[in-house]
Amino acid sequence: MLEALTAHGGEAVAxxxxxxxxxxxxxxxxxxxNRLIERGLVTFTGxxxxxxxxLS
Known part of the structure; x- marks a missing residue:
């Protein structure tokens, strides 16, 4: 999951x-x-x- 977010170049992803x-x-x-959000590794907007x- 973190690798997939990193692959998007730090952009927010749906x-x-x-x-x-x-x-x-x-x-x-x-x-x-949700687990990554709780750990503070991922943030969300919207x-x-x-x-x-x-990524946080």
Missing amino acids: ATQLRQSLNADPTQLRTSL KARGTRYS
């Missing part, structure tokens, strides 16, 4: 982009993102479909 990059299940992706994720 969950759908990450899911496609990783070929991940949406539920597993959400769980992983709400719902407008949510974008980036």
